[in-house]
Amino acid sequence: MLSFLRRQFATGAGGRRLEHEIREEMLAHIALCADDNVAAGMDPASARRDAERRFGNLDHMVLEGGHAKRDRRDPLGQFPNRTDRSPGASLMTDLLADIRFGLRMLVKSPMFSTVAIVSLAVGIGFNTTMFTLVDALLFTPLPAADPDSVVRLGRDGTEFGDMFMSYPDFLDVRENAGSFTGLAAVRTEIATYNADGEVDFVFGESVSANYFGVLGIPPLVGRTFAPQEDVAGNHNVAMVSEKFWRDRLGGTEAALGSELRFGGSPHTLIGVVDDRYTGLVPPLEVSFWLPTFAGEALRPVTGATSGLERRGSHSFHVIGRLGAGTTIEQATADVVSIGVQLGQDFPDTNGEMGFTLFQASDLRIEPGIDKAMLPAAGVLMGLVGLVLLLACANVANMMLARGSVRRQEIAIRLALGAGRGRLVRQLLTESMMLSLIGGLLAVVIAKSALQLLLAIQPPIMVPISLAVDVSGRVWLFTAVVAMLTGLAFGLVPALRSTRADLSQSLRGDEAGDSGRLRGSRLRSSLVVAQVTLSLVLLVAAALMVRSLQNAQSIDPGIATESVVNMGAALAFQGYSPDEAQDFYLRAMDRIAALPGVTQVAFAERLPLESTMVTSRDVYLEGQQLAPGEDPPSVMTTSVDPNYFDVMGIGIDQGRRFTAADVKEAPPVVIINEVLAADLWPGQAPIGKRLSVSGADGPFAEVVGIHSEHKVSTLGEGPTRNIYVPYAQDNASGFGSLLARTQGDQAAVLTAMRQILREMDPGLAVMEVETISEHLALSLFPVRLAAAALGLLGVIGALLASVGVYGVIAFAVSQRTREIGIRMAIGADRRSVVRMVLGQGMRLILIGAGIGIVLSLASTRMLGALLYGVSSVDVLAYVAAAAALCMVGVIANLVPALRASHVEPSSALRTR
Amino acid sequence: MDLLRGTLDLLVLRTLRGGPAHGYGIAKAIHAATDEVLDVEEGSMDPALYRMEKRGWIVADWGVTDTKRRAKFYELTPEGRTQLDAESSSWSEFSSAVGKVLESN
Structure with a gap:
């Protein structure tokens, strides 16, 4: 133990002495040079300055003397044996030195720094944006005092409405x-x-x-x-x-x-x-x-x-x-x-x-909904995570390429005695700085992205607000993501470039360096991974675009032209159902008299209305439900006789409602084919009886079968549906007033609003819209998803193409000599272009192949948003792959053309 | 013109064969001997000298220059002389090989 201590002590003292000597010698060196300058006719002051300048990079460490700023004298880790500092202080000052040095390196290659920082900022920015949304939705606590002692009472043993x-x-x-x-x-x-x-x-x-x-x-x-x-x-x-x-x-x-x-x-x-x-x-x-x-x-x-x-x-x-x-x-x-x-x-x-x-x-909303929302949030975070991975791969690639360029610098430092750990730390500091600057920019990006996102109020009347401030949690998330990112793209390049074979690198001999081959293989795998990921994003985007196209061409089965709608939730405005009915009927009389209106109708709710669900249990006469069996629940809407004409819904069998179907008359219903086939398979439905008012009736006679139309969503398959006459069933108090118009729809809507205002000045009108506007609302989710995924896909493809370009351009610069030889022995430009292109396209095709397999496995998650598109839609896959390959060709063509302009003689002469 | 990194040792050793010199003097000598083509950056000279001293190719002692400055003077050791011979011959081999390639067209 004692001898160990003595040895440590000796090394420490020796280290100090050595350092002192080197300093002395450098000072002598400068003095001698200055003397020469004076002899050559300079004045002493500029002679000294010139000598110091010529001494180069290491100057301050000598000039600033031995005591005050001792720690700054070892910015490059040349003297790892120094023991005259406490470990903590040394870490801290090393860090400061690393940061200064890193900043110099970033400024020295502005192109590299800019591309890296922008890639990272975009990648992290997407994640920050998504996290802010998810955080606001799921993890923002109730703004109560001492939130830990706040509890919520819920019910046990119920399936719905737990809270x-x-x-x-x-x-x-x-x-x-x-x-x-x-x-x-x-x-x-x-x-x-x-x-x-x-x-x-x-x-x-x-x-x-x-x-x-x-x-x-x-x-x-x-x-x-x-x-x-x-x-x-x-x-x-x-x-x-x-x-x-x-x-x-x-x-x-x-x-x-x-x-x-x-x-x-x-x-x-x-x-x-x-x-x-x-x-x-x-x-x-x-x-x-x-x-x-x-x-x-x-x-x-x-x-x-x-x-x-x-x-x-x-x-x-x-x-x-x-x-x-x-x-x-x-x-x-x-x-x-x-x-x-x-x-x-x-x-x-x-x-x-x-x-x-x-x-x-x-709890956020309630246990059941929370449980459903967490996976959805996970999918979204996963998607933006992919974009960040793409950015990481890009920057890692550029770092690897730069690592080869800086190999000599690093080798010299290793030769001078810098520890590998110390160098890795310094290289990591550089990547951390890139990612932290990227992270700062990311918050700026996220702030504007959130503003854009929140400006898209979904076209519904419910006011949505999220506390989407960039909170402390968001900053923390961004910082952690940025650090992990820096580690992810920085660690491997740092380890690799400090493992350089000393003697060979010092001699500038690249050809025999087996590490180069390994390095290029790693870079190629990164590009393949990038292509794979961006293909997954592009396929998802293409599927959404196809889905949007399909959704727009889906026939809703109702009239979309020349019909306007005005909704008034009288039930919320102090009207009893009978008063509401009276109000609606009087309003319809006045609307029918408006110029430009050819026909008016009433419906309790419109098809494809998402905000109000009016399902009712259906019972059949004389039917005994088995214990525990539930009656079928079917969307039921009360409408007036004109409804079918105005909405363009045909009656395939039987008759429509008439003015004779009043409260006192026998109750009647009109159903669709799907329900008829479910209730009475293989039998004629007209004349059969069912109840939507409970197991004991009254039972209503089926008088008609209406043509198919979409009931709740555009994407649904055939869906069971029931219409009842408004005159016989006005319980809900809700209503939509429909008018078939000729000419200017806006003028009709204004006039309709005016009529309601005159009839009840205190009335709030909910919806004033044409039917095509009404349909657009049901396309909102798929439109939003298509836009979001499209954006992610495009950004992903751009990042990947930058990656491909970087790798191929670097490979070309490394192979300049080889290409020169090939051209010297008779290869023409075309074959050089073909060779370089082939190398790049091979990476892209491999990546695309893996990407297609991954997409097949993962796009199934989009299922609910896909209208009439299978998640293995061939066209979407071909389009995505073609788009990616095209971007790939462009990214490859630039370095390939450059390679074909290599002058054989000058290529051979370099080095 | 930049100096090829691996050749600095060779040039230093060769310069010291003419007798002891200090670091600055070595740099000046190389500069002059190459018709001012090669310029050894002063900052890389001292680490190189330190490295060669540690390998036992040269030894150093403090002395006083013509201009009455205190400076460290370096001298070739027998090991350094052997090293110089080995590096010189491999350099000649290398440069003549390169020459052959360049003249072959």
Whole structure:
């Protein structure tokens, strides 16, 4: 042990002495040179300067003396044995030196740095963008104070609506549970908002008075609800969101106390909610809050009792805050036992169901949906990950090529005694700097990409908002990705270029270096991988484009020309179903009289309407369902007699509805062929009877079979469908007014809107559109997917072509001599071009081949977005491969042509 | 003209055969002997000298120059002389081989 220490000591001292000597000698050297300069007639000062300049790169380490800046004297790691520094300080100062040196290297080859940084910025930028979206959607916690103690109450033993509770259940849990300092209820509401005659729909939440208290969100301005404001009959206070307050109320405190008309009745503004909280369930953005009883008053009346009194009506989310020292397990036991008790007390509604608790931070929307969204997010992250891999491969390739160029520099440093580890560290610092600069740019790219993305509000009335700020988490993600990226593309080149065979490299002898061959093989594999990945992206993009084409040419089976639609959700606006029916019929009379309108019709909902689903259970007369068997659920729409004419839907058998099919007349339905074949296979359906109003009827007679049309989505196959006469079934209170027009559709729509406005100034109109606009909405998802995948595919192909170009150009520069010899012994230009092209195209074809196999395996995930296109669509594959090969030829042609212009004589003379 | 890296040792050893010299002097001598074609960058001379000293081809001692500067003077060792002979003959072989290729057309 002692001898070991002594040896260490000796080395240390020896190292210091050696260093000192070298410094002395260099100083002497400079002095001598300066003397010569003076002798040649320079003045002493410039003589000294010139001598120092000629001494070159190592100058500061000598000139700055032995004490103060000692550590800066070893920027290149020439003296690995120095022991006069603590390891930590040495790491830190080495790092600083590496960064300075790296910066110099980056500036020295601006072309390389720019291409590398831009590739990385694009690759990382895509990932940052996607992560920001996924993060906002899935991982942004509720902006509550002390979020860890916030829990959400859910139901056990139900398949759907896990997180929805009835109001009476909520009250009972709040009454009996001892584990919480507070339990609060919240429910999404929709209401008309009437500002001086301008009426539109806004989303809000009705909350128990303690809601914001339990969340720990103080009001931005004003106050929150008081308990005595959340009782039946007291409906006159409201809070609004910060955005609503600023955009619509001027954003001043003077707005407090003003009257806001939600759902037709006045509410006094008492407070403003900070924009950090925009609703419990993302990404729906809500604008106002009312106490629960006031919120209930906004809803359509659907029964004899208020929804707040019905134990079977599950519409509230319940959040709670755990008491100090209470664990979630204790609280869960607490609510479970209350659930058991309620099950005994109310077996009809609660018998089959128990309660459970979730940590609020573990939930985004609800367990079932969260489970479905995570894989979707994974697929998206995977796609942008591919682009980053492409960028990595590019930069790794360029680093490898540069590694060969810098081989001599590195060999000299190794010869001078620099440790390999030290050199690898320095090369890695260079790649890290590239990727970190790329990462910084990536955040800039992501910010503008997000702005673009958010500008694409899907054409639906639901306001979507995501907290897509570039948060700390996003910065962290980007930094980690950038570091991993730097490691991914930097490590292998760094290891490889420091393994150079010393003597050969020093002599500048490349030909005998077996590492070169290995290096070119690695670079070729990288290019093959790039081609493979970008082909996968291109195939996905081509499939989406084909799908979009197909979707646009799908015959929806309804009239798309000359028909306009205006929707009014009267059920949300205080109308009873009968009042709504009366309103619609009067409106239709007036619309029919408009110039340019040839026919009017009514439908409860339009085909391909995505926002409202109206399926009903279908029962057959005399049919006994086996225990546990569910009746078929079929889309059911009530329409008036003109509907089939106006929408261009034919009647294949039987008759359409007539004015005689009134409430008092026997009930009738019109169904489609698919349903008929399901219900009565092989029998004539006309005259058969079914019920959409429960197992006990009334049973309606099938009077007609309508021609096929798309019911819910454009991509669906034949789908079962039922129409009932509006005169016999007006329960929903929703409606679309349809008009067949001649001439200017916009003028008709304006006039229709005017008529509704005159009939009820407080009315909000939901949709005002032509039927082709209505259809465009159902194409939105596939359009978006085609655009996104197309962008990814193009960027991927560009990155891959840069990679191919780099590798081939480098190979050509390395083979200049060989090509010169070939041309000297008689090869003509064409055969040189062919040879170089062949080399590059071989890589591309191999990559394309693997890419096709990978695509076949992976594009199946696109299934749901593909309209009438198989995921093995030949045309898409051929198009993608052809596009890639074309880009490949161009990337190859430039170096190939350059090679063909090699002058044999000068090529032989180099080196 | 840039100096081929591997030949620096050879040139230094050859210069020292004429007698001891300091690093700067060696560089100047090479510059002059090649009709100012080869210019040894001063910064690479000292590491090269250090390396050759460590291999035992040359030895060094501090002395004083004509201009009364303190400088380190280098001298060829017997090992250095052997090395010089070996490198000289392999260089001649190499350069005549290159010459043959160049003249063959």
